[in-house]
Amino acid sequence: AQSVTQLDSQVPVFEEAPVELRCNYSSSVSVYLFWYVQYPNQGLQLLLKYLSGSTLVKGINGFEAEFNKSQTSFHLRKPSVHISDTAEYFCAVSGSGAGSYQLTFGKGTKLSVIP
Amino acid sequence: NAGVMQNPRHLVRRRGQEARLRCSPMKGHSHVYWYRQLPEEGLKFMVYLQKENIIDESGMPKERFSAEFPKEGPSILRIQQVVRGDSAAYFCASSPRTVKKETQYFGPGTRLLVL
Numbered sequence: 001a002q003s004v005t006q007l008d009s010q011v012p013v014f015e016e017a018p019v020e021l022r023c024n025y026s027s028s029v030s031v032y033l034f035w036y037v038q039y040p041n042q043g044l045q046l047l048l049k050y051l052s053g054s055t056l057v058k059g060i061n062g063f064e065a066e067f068n069k070s071q072t073s074f075h076l077r078k079p080s081v082h083i084s085d086t087a088e089y090f091c092a093v094s095g096s097g098a099g100s101y102q103l104t105f106g107k108g109t110k111l112s113v114i115p
Numbered sequence: 116n117a118g119v120m121q122n123p124r125h126l127v128r129r130r131g132q133e134a135r136l137r138c139s140p141m142k143g144h145s146h147v148y149w150y151r152q153l154p155e156e157g158l159k160f161m162v163y164l165q166k167e168n169i170i171d172e173s174g175m176p177k178e179r180f181s182a183e184f185p186k187e188g189p190s191i192l193r194i195q196q197v198v199r200g201d202s203a204a205y206f207c208a209s210s211p212r213t214v215k216k217e218t219q220y221f222g223p224g225t226r227l228l229v230l
Contacts, residue, residue, distance in 0.1 A: 004157070036221070043119070043206060044158075044221040090157055101148070101210075102171070103219060105157030 002027040002093050006106035013081055014114050021076040021109045023091030033074040034092040034103065035065055044090065050074065061085070086113045117142065119209050119222035120189075127228045128197050136192040136225045140209030147190045148219060149182060152204040164190060197229045 007022040025031065032051050036044040048059025055067040065076045074091060088110050092103045120139040128134050140147050145166055150158040160174040164184035175182065179197075184190040194201055204226045208219035 006157075041223075041226075043121075043223040044208075046218060046220070049218065092158075101146075101163055101217065101219075102160045102174075103148075103150075103158070104160070105150075107155070107157045 002029075002031065002095065002104045004091050004093050004104055004106035006089075006091055006109050008109050009107065010110045010112065012112045012114055015083055016080045018079050019077065019081050019085075019111065021089050021091075021111065023074045023076065023106060025072050025074065025091070025093045027072075027093060027095070029095045029100075031093045031095060032100075033065075033067060034094075035059065035063070035074070035076050036090045036092060036105075037061075038088045038090065038108070040087075047076070047089070081111070081113050083113050083115060085111060087111060119144075119207055119220055121205075121207050121222035121225050123225060124223060125226050125228070127230065129230050130198055131196050134194040134197050134201070134227055134229075136194075136205050136207075136227070138190040138192070138207030138209075138222060140190070140207075141211075141220055144209035144211050144220070146210045146217070147184050148208045148210075149190075149192050150206045150208065152206060152224070154203070158206060161192075194227075197227075199229050202227055202229045 005024045013019045034049045035047040050057045050067045058064045088108045091106045147164045149161040152158045162175045162182045163171040179195045181193045204224045206224045208221045210217040
């Protein structure tokens with residue numbers, strides 16, 4: 001079984017400041033990791049994913065995340081946020097074996113960018 | 116290339132009625148997943164289907180809920196005799212034929228309100 005913990009339910013940050021959204025996971029198998037963004041009343045859009053290889057993953061809209069296996073973390077970062085980044089962010093995990101398709105999501109972190 | 120389409124976007128039902136949620140996957144995608152998002156919660160996996168086959172329905176409530184993905188037409192999530200606790204956002208995702216390293220692409224969701 002897998003689980004995902006997003007430590008902060010809400011993160012306010014001033015425009016152009018850096019931000020880090022934290023995500024920890026637990027799993028007994030190798031995993032794939034994902035960050036999705038959800039704008040109000042919309043579906044989820046994939047920001048980035050870690051499948052294998054380099055532990056630093058770059059995504060869309062200037063976001064990046066670093067996979068840390070020893071700390072079982074996959075924190076999302078952006079060096080300078082914009083008003084348009086205001087949204088809810090979900091970290092998700094799936095197993096990496098054949099037939100592993102279920103995504104297990106965290107409860108989400110609401111990012112509010114303050115002008 | 117159109118994304119995953121879901122309709123209706125909003126659905127209001129009274130207790131005891133039936134709700135039918137439709138999902139058209141992205142072109143070329145033959146794998147469909149349904150997730151439910153309760154208020155203030157992350158998404159929870161419900162069911163995974165391929166054309167004419169239910170592969171995994173381990174996340175689906177045993178009663179009142181059913182899903183299908185016919186040879187022709189959209190995938191349907193059906194909820195019979197709805198109760199207030201069924202009020203949630205229901206998201207459909209699709210992925211291409213490749214088995215490993217799949218990315219699930221999400222639709223905009225159907226927001227069900229049970230009065």
